[in-house]
Each structure stands twice: as C-alpha cells, then as structure tokens.
Amino acid sequence: MEQLLLERSGNKCELCQSAAALKxxxxxxxxxxxxxxxxxxCDKCIAQIEKTEEADLKHLGFLRTSIWSAIPGVQVVTWRLLNRLKGESWxxxxxxxxxxxxxxxxxxxxGADEDNDAVEDIHKDCNGAPLQAGDTVVLIKSLDVKGSQLNAKMGTVVKNIRLVxxxxxxxxxxxxxxxxxILTKFVRKQGA
Incomplete structure (x- = not known):
C-alpha cells in the first residue's frame, strides 16, 4: 500500500507538496x-497537525490549495487545520x-480538536517569538515594579524565566x- 500511496502523491507531501522527509x-x-x-x-505537516510545534501560518498557506484535493484524508486534515485557524480571515x-x-x-x-476555538497556550515575546520556561529575556522598556522601589531599566537581562x-x-x-x-509584550527573547 505504501508504494501505491507514494505513486498517488507523486512522492510529495499531499498537503504542502514538499518532497522532504515523507511519512x-x-x-x-x-x-x-x-x-x-x-x-x-512531511514531518513539518505532521508537527502542525499534532501541535508538536507552534502553528506556522506561512507554512499553513498550503491550505488554500489543499481544499481542492479529491483525497478524503487530505480533505479531512485540511478541514481540521482550517478550523483550528478560524482567527485568520484567509x-x-x-x-x-x-x-x-x-x-x-x-x-x-x-476527530476534530475538542475545542476548535481555543487559542494554543503559547507565551510570546514582543516580536512573537515563543517563550519557554528557562529562557533569557531582555526588557525593551523601563518598568516600575508595583509595591516596590525597584525600577527595572530597559535592557535589563532576566535569566531563567518562568511562565505564568x-x-x-x-x-x-x-x-x-x-x-x-513581567508582561510578555515588554520583553524580547535573548538571541531572537
């Protein structure tokens, strides 16, 4: 069956048309x-379907063309991914x-997500880069800390952050x- 599927797909991802790392x-x-x-x-599409990496809207642009596929499995995956992205007008x-x-x-x-409208819980810095526990960030604005005399100056490096x-x-x-x-909109991930 694998050979039949590879022939049907033309040895390309049936979603994004990539020829890399096919499964x-x-x-x-x-x-x-x-x-x-x-x-x-491909591996990239599997990661998007299974949410093992953050939604990559640039990559997911393939959904605009995969909606026309005649293959039921492609139709189902496309429908589920589009429902997950209902916040995007396209x-x-x-x-x-x-x-x-x-x-x-x-x-x-x-087989759709139980809550299609739920936004994935991903902390992002001011530039939209994903933040993880243990990351190092830099303040992009001087901040007065409520209930304290502390003034955190712009450019201050904060190591080993924890996500709320x-x-x-x-x-x-x-x-x-x-x-x-600290509000995530006031930090930039170091190295990002």
Missing part, C-alpha cells in the same frame, strides 16, 4: 477504506470555499533578587 500518516478515526484515510505527508474564506460530502464532514468532525500558567501575557523572573511578574 505515511493515518488520519484518525480510521474508516473502512485505508487508501482514502491514509495520506503521504482560513475562514478557505473553509467557506471548501466542500465536503456528509460522510467526509462527519469524519472530519469526529493560564495567562500567556505574563512571565515571572528575578530582577535584583526580587521575583516579579
């Missing part, structure tokens, strides 16, 4: 037609242009030995 991917939940619900995709337009028969739509909905759970706009870090909460 056979089973679109869940499986139906009774394995050739329809198994597709050939994604909404692509969803509106897309047609799925009832059976394929039911399959797409059956349930609030992607805040991180914690130590400045002059004092742990403070």
């Amino acid at each position: 056979i991917y089973e679109v869940q939940p499986q139906t009774s037609h394995p050739e329809d619900n198994t597709i050939v995709i 994604a909404v337009d692509s969803l509106d242009a897309m047609y799925l028969d009832e059976e394929t739509l039911a399959w797409a909905q059956a 759970h349930n609030n992607t706009d805040q991180i914690e870090g130590k400045i002059e030995g004092q742990t403070i909460v």
